[in-house]
Amino acid sequence: MSSNGIRDKVAIVGMGCTRFGERWDASADDLLVEAMAECFGANPRLDRDDIDAYWLGTLGSGQSGLTLSKPLALDYKPVTRVENYCASGSEAFRNACYGVASGAYDRVVAIGVEKLKDSGFSGLLRGDPPGDGTAAELSFTAPAAFSMLDPAYCARFGVDLAEMRAAMTHVAWKNHRNGALNPKAQFRAEVAKDKITNAPLVAGRLGIFDCSGVSDGAACAVIVRAEDALNYTDTPMYVKALSLAAGPGRASMDPAYDYTTFPEVVHTARDAYAQAGIINPRTEISFAEVHDCFTPTELILMEDLGFTDPGQVWKDVVAGDFDLDGRLPINPDGGLKSFGHPVGASGLRMLYEAWLQFQGKADGRQLDDPRLALTHNLGGRPGACVSFVSLVGRDRTAGGGR
The missing domain is CATH 3.40.47.10 (Thiolase/Chalcone synthase)
Known part of the structure; x- marks a missing residue:
């Protein structure tokens, strides 16, 4: 409902x-x-x-x-x-x-x-509330927690590790390429794919270029x-839908959770599409700004938001489906990957890109006649997070429409 x-x-x-x-x-x-x-x-x-x-x-x-x-x-x-x-x-x-x-x-x-x-720290400062020790995921760093998405996805869908690595690399390459066109991005340079793939590791198989910056x-x-x-x-710019969900946070104790989806995102996407009257997000949405805190996060989000079928995103990403000139551009402004993530500002920064795109003021990354945009934020960890999805449009109409 x-x-x-x-x-x-x-x-x-x-x-x-x-x-x-x-x-x-x-x-x-x-x-x-x-x-x-x-x-x-x-x-x-x-x-x-x-x-x-x-x-x-x-x-x-x-x-x-x-x-x-x-x-x-x-x-x-x-x-x-x-x-x-x-x-x-x-x-x-x-x-x-x-x-x-x-x-x-x-x-x-x-x-x-x-x-x-x-702050003097390379990352977010948190003050976690007291607990009874059962919330094991809080002992992980953010890169460690999100690094679990990669091997879990490969195991569930039978994806070769090298193929998944290529998809993760493409996400970072794409977003840095888009960010190079944005004068307000923190990192304004394209990064070669071999440099991304061979970067020093941070956690699991996540290298430096798989992680968003601090800004x-x-x-x-x-x-x-x-x-x-x-x-x-x-x-x-007209607001078509606003959806927020906070999950039950059972990941560390739920054997059914396999780290290949964000249930909170699935719920907010379904809710937002119903509010806006969206039947097929793959064809009705012009572009999306999503929470690419880590490269495998963006990959999982493409499936949770309904932009591709389960188990297929690694193929679609490498094929360029979500590039600036692809069938559904994702993070045309460069995303968290190029902007970094000043927590309180990121969600509104995503809407700012929609504002520019609808006015034809996105310069070198300008899309052709965009009409409907999705923005997505994720907060927390896999299996224990909050998710937000908005849909905004250029026209005040009864329905959606690309």
Whole structure:
């Protein structure tokens, strides 16, 4: 059973996104101001004083609404700070959309930020709650946990390890190639396939180029009622579906879980497609931005999202189906692989790419007449995670459509 949804009830009328990377020159405050400046500076029809409420997504770069109200000098506006692992930016967006759809507010902002490079650690800092010791997966590093996807997939579907390695390499190669075309990406250089394949190992068979980077960044969106959208821009982006699921987290104790799927993703994809009226995502969706935290993650996601058949993704990826010029481009902006992953910003960064694509402003990575996009965030570990899927479109229509 799907959610009721808010299909075509709200629209994005402005977006901003900072350059992602090692932003030693900018604090979290600076990044928030930078993202907002692009959003409002590019559109004279948007006035920041007209914003009724804000939702802020961040994992660890601030507590409470003061994280946003202080740098933006907001005078007594409601600011809700949310956190949902790596889907924190998407969670801010989801709640902001519901705030408008409910009728509580007319104009709101969803914004996400993370400042990770100043921590001194190469990775995310977590403060896990106390437990009884049964959550064994929390003792793994993130690369170790996700490295289990590769051999599990090969074992289940009888895929040769070398063939799976070629598919993982192609994912990294594709996303770096796309990111080289994006001025806001952290890594803006193509990487040769032999360099990816032979890179030093991090965990299991995951090499350096199989893992997304650590970066700083912020992104934001202005959301209004769909019927008001053309008052603010000639090119609004309409929200077709929003789906979030938190799994039961039984992976370490469930013998049935085999590390070849993310059940949470399957549920959110099915829910989002029902909300948007999508029958065949392979033909109706123009492109997708997905959570490629590690190369085998993107491979599994292609099957969980219904973009290919179970056991076939390794063939489709190597065949170029998901390249920029393929049948269904995945991560045309370069993905987490090229941008890195400032947790609170990533979900909104994905929507920013849809915003640019629909306006024909994606420069060298511009797709031909895109109409419907999917964004996906994943937070947690295989078998114990949260998943978010959104569908956004260029047109306000009764259905989907490429």
